[in-house]
Amino acid sequence: MKKKRITSTAAHLAINGGPPVRKKTPPQKMLVDEAEARAVAAVLKSGRLTSLSNDAVERFEKAFAAYCGTKHCVAVNSGTAALHVALAAAGAGPGDEVIAPPYTFIATVSAIIQQNAVPVFADIDRDTLNIDPARVEEKITRRTKAVVPVHLFGLPADMDRITAIAKRRGITVIEDACQAHGALYKGRKVGSMGDMACFSFQESKNMAAGEGGAIVTNSGALADKCRIIRHIGMAAKYEYVALGYNYRMPAMSAAVAHAQLGKLDSFNERRARMADYYREKLVGLPVKTYDPPPGTVSANHLFPITLPTSGIEHTFEIYKALAAENVPVWWVYPRPLNSVDFIKNKRAYSKGCPFDCPHAAPAKAGGGCPVADELSARTLVLVTAPCYSEAVARDTVKAIWKVLPEFL
Ligand SMILES: Cc1ncc(COP(=O)(O)O)c(C=O)c1O
Incomplete structure (x- = not known):
């Protein structure tokens, strides 16, 4: 292979003044039609817009x-x-530890800290980018309350091993399925294997409501607790039984989400076709792509590619050059969450809480996440959103073939 170049002066690249592959980066939008419009209008016209008054x-x-x-x-x-x-x-609180991967969106971990529990990072698997069950087991202590496997980019985490470890060690499994609506693990939908699973319906997700989320579970007791916590801790009218929040979903969001649910499988088929296209068209370039492990079907929320770059600066130059070509390629998680300043320096709340509060165990030395460190610095994602046409996918591939050889 040629010697790697951190920068390129190639005149045909848009970053150096050449013509970009596309005139403008196409905006990512939800795919909506009359179904969503009708559903929202019905809720709106009813004049009853809250979940407390509307059964949507x-x-x-x-x-x-x-x-x-x-x-x-x-x-x-x-x-x-x-x-x-x-x-x-799940009862996670001060002094408890919750195991999570460091390579994910911040919310996976901020929710742990919001509960005043300490996030403990378990490194990821280099072939799936998901939490490595062997590393989870190593991080379990008597304080561990829960583990939060994330089905990152739509690819199911190794749930058999994770649930077996959790059962043996008596800890709760909360799937973060925010990027994986409809993904399958050994014939089962993700979200159905943990004690609870969490979904997001934010605008960019496989099915969306603009903003929204859900917890699914097979446990009636946990579902009851979730309902109370979502609704300001109220079990019945003005009967406050726990600390709660106002996290209720608005009825109009539910109407949109319901209409989108009917289209989820067809959206996921489009994402799968785009992922297959990327996989096929990138053959010949020195980039690693991620195939779903046997027995799993990815929801293809995003299509990650790992570059053979020499470090974060090198990746940044390539990322900037691709962005200049106006194609939807992002660098979503350039650094793992254990290196985020307020987490690393334990500055979430005042007085060191939850990390150094009197209930917490003193942090153990060492034990970083070298795989997440390495791969976050080298992994970009191609967008598989169903709003994108085949022309966008073609141009994305074109831009990658145009840019990468100039840098690698
Ligand atoms: C893995 C993961 N977890 C949690 C969330 C949080 O979802 P929301 O943005 O709806 O709060 C997201 C959303 O981006 C996500 O990708």
Whole structure:
């Protein structure tokens, strides 16, 4: 292979003044039609817009639980709220530890800290980018309350091994399925294997409501707790039984989510086709792509590619050059969460809480996450959103073939 170049002066690259592959980066939008418009209009015209007065939320909950193959669904107003509620329902609190991967969106971990529990990072597997069950087991202590496997970029985490470890060690499994609606693990929908699972319906997700979220579970007791925590701790009218929040999903969001649920499988088929296209067209370039492990079907939320770059600066130059070509390629998680300043320096709340509070165990030395460190610095994602046409996918591939050889 040629010697790697950190920068390129190639005149045909848009970053150096050449013509870009596309005139403008196409905006990512939700795919909506009359179905969503009609559903929202019906709620709006009813004049009853809250879940307390309109049954649109309950109807969506039933439909989403049925889709996931779970007994219960509790809809909330974001994926972050879903994680917070699930962790609260699991009883995670001061002095408890919750194991999570460092390579994920911040909300996975901020929800743990919001519950005043300490996030403990377990490194990821280099072939799936998901939490490595062997590393989870190493991080379990008598303080471990829960583990939060994330089905990152739509690819299911190794749930058999994770649930077996959790059962043996008596800890709760909360799936972060915010990027994996409809993904399959050994024939089961993700979200149906943990004690609870959390979804996001934020605008960019495989099915969306603009903003929104849900917890699904097979446990009636956990579902009841989640409902109370979501609704300001109220079990019945003005009967406050726990610390709660107002995380209720608005009825109009439920109407949108319900209409989107009916299209989820077709959206996921489009994502799968785009992922297959990327996989095929990138052959010949020195980039690593991620195939779903046997027995799993990815929801293809995003399509990660790992570059053979020499470090974060090198990746940044390539990323900037691709962005200049106006194609939808992002660098979503350039650094793992254990290196985020407020987490690393334990500055979440005042007085060191939750990390150094009197209830917490003194942090153990060492034990970083070298795989996440390495791969976050070298992994970009291609966008598989169903709003994108085949022309966008073609141009994305074109831009990658144009840019990469100039830098590698
Ligand atoms: C893995 C993961 N967890 C949690 C969330 C939080 O969801 P929301 O943005 O709806 O709060 C997201 C959303 O981006 C996510 O990707």
